[in-house]
Amino acid sequence: MDEKEVQSFLIIFSVIAFALALTLILLFIFFQKRKNKLLGEQQEAENRFREEIIETQIEIKEDTLRNVSWELHDNIGQLLTLSKIQMQNAKDNPEAIDEAIETLGESLNELRSLSKLINPDTLTNLTLVEALHLEIERFNRLRYLETSLECSASYFAIDSKIEIIIFRMLQEFFTNTIKHSKASKLSVYVNYTGKTLTIKAEDNGVGFDVSKMESFQGIGLSNMKNRAKLIHADIQINSIEGSGTQLLFTYKI
Known part of the structure; x- marks a missing residue:
């Protein structure tokens, strides 16, 4: 070379x-x-x-x-x-x-x-189910409407901070039911299966047009969706005018 x-x-x-x-x-x-x-x-x-x-x-x-x-x-x-x-x-x-x-x-x-x-310290020291029991008992004492809570026998622990957010979303739904739905009944079902928490809450009120949900920001529906997104959960609001409103919540650990 x-x-x-x-x-x-x-x-x-x-x-x-x-x-x-x-x-x-x-x-x-x-x-x-x-x-x-x-x-x-x-x-x-x-x-x-x-x-x-x-x-x-x-x-x-x-x-x-x-x-x-x-x-x-x-x-x-x-x-x-x-x-x-x-x-x-x-x-x-x-x-x-x-x-x-x-x-x-x-x-x-x-x-x-x-x-x-x-x-x-009540909510801090209570599980989600215990806090919901307190809320449902209060509605029954005040006779605002007939309420019920059913929970699965199985259970798994969730971060208490996340439980607070879940409870607040349900609390907003309950408040909407009392203030706006004219319902006589409210039913809540809590199910722990494997690593998935599923909650269904439904009333028999007047309902509303879901296609106009964006116009209902004042009653907390947008807050519920934003909070569900924050904790990586899924929330659906189903309603038909004259046939009540249903909330479906799913959270996986």
Whole structure:
């Protein structure tokens, strides 16, 4: 190999080596940017999740305070008023004293139930099913509508923060049922199968046109969908005007 061939070989080798080095550098920069982007998206998702948890907890507390107000006025207040009337009637009817004592006892039981809602640690220390039981019991006490809750015998643990979000979505559906649906019945079915949680809630109210769902943002339907997306769950709202509304929720661990 003469000198010119050696020089040509060195030039070609240098060009190839430079091209390979440049390619590696570009690949490193590309993957580093992609890694940083993924980390940024992950951090953003975590921040969004934390913000959603805080917002959800605030909404639950606000809803709880409204519930306490309704229950004090619509239930306990009426019981105490009835007890007062019974005591006044006791002057002419001694048997009314026993009725008044019974009414006062019922008022005390209602206050004990209400104290569970007031306790700020209640939802934190309860499972999703236990929190739903409390909510359903409250509806039945207030006689807003006839409510029922059925749960599967099987169960698996879910992150408590995710359970809070699930509970809030259901709470929004319940609130819509009471405020807007004119329903007389509300049924909730909770099923744990394998690693899948399925919840169905349905009322027998007036329903609405699902094709116009975007116009119902004020009643929390868009919030439910956004929250389901945040925890990688699926939620469907099915409704027919005059035939009630149904919520179908699916979450896989």
